[in-house]
Amino acid sequence: MPSSTTSSEQPPPPPEHMSPSPPPQQPTPLTLGPRATAFLKLYDDALSHTLRAISYKSFAACFPTIAQSAPESLRGMHQGLVGRLEGFAKNEFETILVERNVVQNLNALEDLIADAKRRKARASGDEEVIATHLLPAPAILNAHLSPLLASQQSQLNAKLQTVQSQNASLAEKIVSQRNEIDSLLASVESVVRDLDGAVELLEREGVQLAREAVGAEQVMEGV
Numbered sequence: 221m222p223s224s225t226t227s228s229e230q231p232p233p234p235p236e237h238m239s240p241s242p243p244p245q246q247p248t249p250l251t252l253g254p255r256a257t258a259f260l261k262l263y264d265d266a267l268s269h270t271l272r273a274i275s276y277k278s279f280a281a282c283f284p285t286i287a288q289s290a291p292e293s294l295r296g297m298h299q300g301l302v303g304r305l306e307g308f309a310k311n312e313f314e315t316i317l318v319e320r321n322v323v324q325n326l327n328a329l330e331d332l333i334a335d336a337k338r339r340k341a342r343a344s345g346d347e348e349v350i351a352t353h354l355l356p357a358p359a360i361l362n363a364h365l366s367p368l369l370a371s372q373q374s375q376l377n378a379k380l381q382t383v384q385s386q387n388a389s390l391a392e393k394i395v396s397q398r399n400e401i402d403s404l405l406a407s408v409e410s411v412v413r414d415l416d417g418a419v420e421l422l423e424r425e426g427v428q429l430a431r432e433a434v435g436a437e438q439v440m441e442g443v
Contacts, residue, residue, distance in 0.1 A: 256326040263380060267309055270387040271302055274394060282398040284405070305390070309383065316379050320372060329369045332362040 252260070279298045280287035286294045317323060 251327070252323060253327045253330040255330055256323045259322070259326065259376075263313060263383075266380075266384055267306065267387070270384070270391060271306055273391045274298075274302055274305070278395070278398065282401045305387075309387065313383065316376070320376055320379075322372070322376055325369050325372050328362065328365060329373070331358075332366055332369070335359055335362060 276295060276298045279301075280291070280294055283294055
């Protein structure tokens with residue numbers, strides 16, 4: 221009788237240890253080209269010029285009493301106001317830069333202009349001009365992006381002009397409020413002078429009435 225053989229099933233191999241996925245790479249910071257650097261400097265200079273118009277001297281003129289009694293507190297208020305205005309303007313500008321990809325577009329514009337200059341230099345040297353369909357893909361892409369980049373730059377310039385106009389309007393509003401405060405203080409000082417005059421008049425009238433009362437009393441006693 222043939223012997224029966226039993227096949228023993230091997231247990232499934234243990235699951236391999238899954239290595240953790242590497243952390244995502246941090247985005248490489250953008251390198252500012254000449255035009256991007258000049259543009260950011262232009263905005264910083266314009267903002268600094270606007271904020272310098274809100275000087276402590278003009279701010280303190282709105283609050284002469286506080287400026288005389290607590291100048292350090294008033295100076296802190298002035299610095300806080302200027303700091304908040306500067307922070308708000310820079311945050312808004314940073315948002316525009318990110319939303320519009322300003323730095324990337326300006327850098328692409330740099331590459332486009334450099335490529336155009338190289339092609340112009342080659343063409344002026346009687347070199348063979350490459351046909352459009354033979355140009356490399358980046359050159360063709362840059363040629364198509366040129367109108368878009370110009371439009372984006374125009375929109376960004378318009379945004380910058382709007383921010384500068386808002387800053388100028390804010391400075392005018394502060395000056396207007398200062399004038400209103402000066403007018404109010406002048407009115408209060410006028411009222412105080414009127415009250416002082418009224419008090420002096422009452423004092424003189426009181427003395428005169430007292431004299432008349434004494435005289436009348438003496439007359440009555442003589443009768």
